[in-house]
Amino acid sequence: MSTDTRTRTSPVLNIGLWLLQVLLAAGFTMSGISKLVGIEKSVQIFEEIGIGQWFRYVVGALELAGAIGLLVPRLAGLAALGLVGVMSGAVITDAFILDDGDPTPALVLLVLAAIVAWGRRDRTRALLRGRSAE
Secondary structure, eight states: OOOOOOOOOOOHEEEHHHHHHHHHHHHHHHHHHHHHHOHHHHHHHHHHSSSOOOHHHHHHHHHHHHHHHSSSSHHHHHHHHHHHHHHHHHHHHHHTTTTTTOOOOHHHHHHHHHHHHHHHHHHHHHHHHSSSSO
């Protein structure tokens, strides 16, 4: 008898999570690339934040890495968890640092990434423990 108590993701939930992961990956890819190539609005936002443009590159790279990770089954939950962290920073920045910041879009992305992180928690747990979730 196995002592493994992890839950199995239903096929419908799995498909829903994959659709959400693909949509999030597309959005974070576009956002990350816009930061890395220096789209004027991104440059202005990070100028207003006041830390320096190097931070724009860090955030862009994290968003792009998260987008790629969302598409790798073994890494999807961990990538989503990382994006929750990035979006937490974005919500705080939009709410308290930027003069005309609106935290709503970042909050929506945070919640969606959290749904993926929660839905893929068994894989993340298995990855962190060094074994396969399948």
